[in-house]
Amino acid sequence: MGLRTPLYQKHVDAGAKLVDFGGWDMPIQYKSLIEEHNAVRQHAGVFDVSHMTVVDIDGVDASKWLRYLLANDVQKLDEVGRALYSGMLNDNGGVVDDLIVYRRAQGYRLVVNCGTREKDLSWMNVKAQGFEVSITERPDLAILAIHGPESISKVCALLAPELAEKVQALGNFRSLEDQQWFIARTGYTGERGLELIIPNEDAPALWDSLLAANIAPIGLGARDTLRLEAGMNLYGHDMDEDTSPIAANMEQTIAWEPSDRQFIGRPAVEQHKIDLAAGKLPILTGLVLEERGVLREGLRVVCEVNGVEKEGVITSGTFSPTLKHSIALARIPAGSVNCRVDLRGKLTPVRIVKPNFVRFGKKIFE
Amino acid sequence: MSSFPDDLKYAATHEWVRVETDGTVVMGISDHAQELLGDIVFIELPEEGAEVAAEQEMSVVESVKAASDIYAPITGTIVEVNKALIDAPETVNSSPYDEGWFCRIQPNNAADIDALLDADAYAKICE
Numbered sequence: 001m002g003l004r005t006p007l008y009q010k011h012v013d014a015g016a017k018l019v020d021f022g023g024w025d026m027p028i029q030y031k032s033l034i035e036e037h038n039a040v041r042q043h044a045g046v047f048d049v050s051h052m053t054v055v056d057i058d059g060v061d062a063s064k065w066l067r068y069l070l071a072n073d074v075q076k077l078d079e080v081g082r083a084l085y086s087g088m089l090n091d092n093g094g095v096v097d098d099l100i101v102y103r104r105a106q107g108y109r110l111v112v113n114c115g116t117r118e119k120d121l122s123w124m125n126v127k128a129q130g131f132e133v134s135i136t137e138r139p140d141l142a143i144l145a146i147h148g149p150e151s152i153s154k155v156c157a158l159l160a161p162e163l164a165e166k167v168q169a170l171g172n173f174r175s176l177e178d179q180q181w182f183i184a185r186t187g188y189t190g191e192r193g194l195e196l197i198i199p200n201e202d203a204p205a206l207w208d209s210l211l212a213a214n215i216a217p218i219g220l221g222a223r224d225t226l227r228l229e230a231g232m233n234l235y236g237h238d239m240d241e242d243t244s245p246i247a248a249n250m251e252q253t254i255a256w257e258p259s260d261r262q263f264i265g266r267p268a269v270e271q272h273k274i275d276l277a278a279g280k281l282p283i284l285t286g287l288v289l290e291e292r293g294v295l296r297e298g299l300r301v302v303c304e305v306n307g308v309e310k311e312g313v314i315t316s317g318t319f320s321p322t323l324k325h326s327i328a329l330a331r332i333p334a335g336s337v338n339c340r341v342d343l344r345g346k347l348t349p350v351r352i353v354k355p356n357f358v359r360f361g362k363k364i365f366e
Numbered sequence: 367m368s369s370f371p372d373d374l375k376y377a378a379t380h381e382w383v384r385v386e387t388d389g390t391v392v393m394g395i396s397d398h399a400q401e402l403l404g405d406i407v408f409i410e411l412p413e414e415g416a417e418v419a420a421e422q423e424m425s426v427v428e429s430v431k432a433a434s435d436i437y438a439p440i441t442g443t444i445v446e447v448n449k450a451l452i453d454a455p456e457t458v459n460s461s462p463y464d465e466g467w468f469c470r471i472q473p474n475n476a477a478d479i480d481a482l483l484d485a486d487a488y489a490k491i492c493e
Contacts, residue, residue, distance in 0.1 A: 029404065032404075032405055032459070033404055033405045033430050033431070034405040034407075034430065034456075221404065221430070221431065225430060292408050292410075293408065293428065294408065294430075294433060296433070318430060319407040319408075319428070319429075321405075321430070344426070344433070
């Protein structure tokens, strides 16, 4: 038996197929992955992502320390409630984890991956030496993500009118707190939506009222196809400790200015940027297969760079329920053309596209 | 829970067969197999007229999550394939034993069918 979120019994009651996910018993799907995926693209769905790790950062050095710890810069968070996405890098410029950081009235809240929990916490604690910060994990909190075009209005219908008005007015990557509830306009699907970080004991009743409001329960299977359509990286697949964020389509998440901010990994990623410009670093790109077949993680990509045959690899691949053909993220040499994927021994041509496939329910690549 | 109809025979590789009155054999994949695969998105069917050999690959099924080889349960000749699956592969999820049939095989040797598992024996290996 694995770890269980406060919604474990709700998943069982909803007929979920449960799988081990980073030590947690989590719902991979309820009835149909494709139906769940479409529910989020067309209406609204709720994900239990309580397995993810919430870490609160406080102390007089909280800002100073996060500006050292993270490649993105919390100084950009010029208002309480604002959030940003960042990589947390090691000294070699590899990605220890990717995370969201929210600025609170006092201190910050981080949400990091479940599979990286232990190493993240130990990394943070080691790197906090010499700083006056407290790093507090919050296992007492559950996280429900509600996404889809109807998600915000459906959630707001369940809230007290005064709070609902504030939530309706929240901009993207903004959050607010109402007593013990933390409500954020963030997510991992490419749709509008909210993430509610709430006390564990509040989660089952909220889950019931969301389902009663015709918000579909969505498993981690559809969470993966939704994030891949949205072109979002998955830690441990599209990047890891041995991958530079520059080779993982994360350059925009690195705050290079001010140039005297010394964040962990800065010298390494500055060199990676030079390497990329010189064509010496691979890139993470999108691939599209419009004929039959499914691109899958680990498949070999054969491409041409200046007439020379080179190889890359698919880091995430799936059938896209929205586009009805296969899409993938792949790490390939810079300047690659004529990509073909080894599909069961047959080199099948694929199209190279920007690694964003679907946003707000619509195809967005050319 | 998966269903295992009593009137079918099964291969350990999760195919089912039903013997028709004309002696041909209709085959598909079991309810248990479709549950394991999840939403099926592509099915590559054999050609009509093709010869297939028992326990050899004859078809490929791709779901959102995985690709899976389908093995011929018996040796024979493909006499008909369910072309409706090309555009509606999800039929295998919704109706694995009926509308989701894969193909009809003219068996070379009726004894191949006797060698397959009955519903109880197959259900046991799915536990």
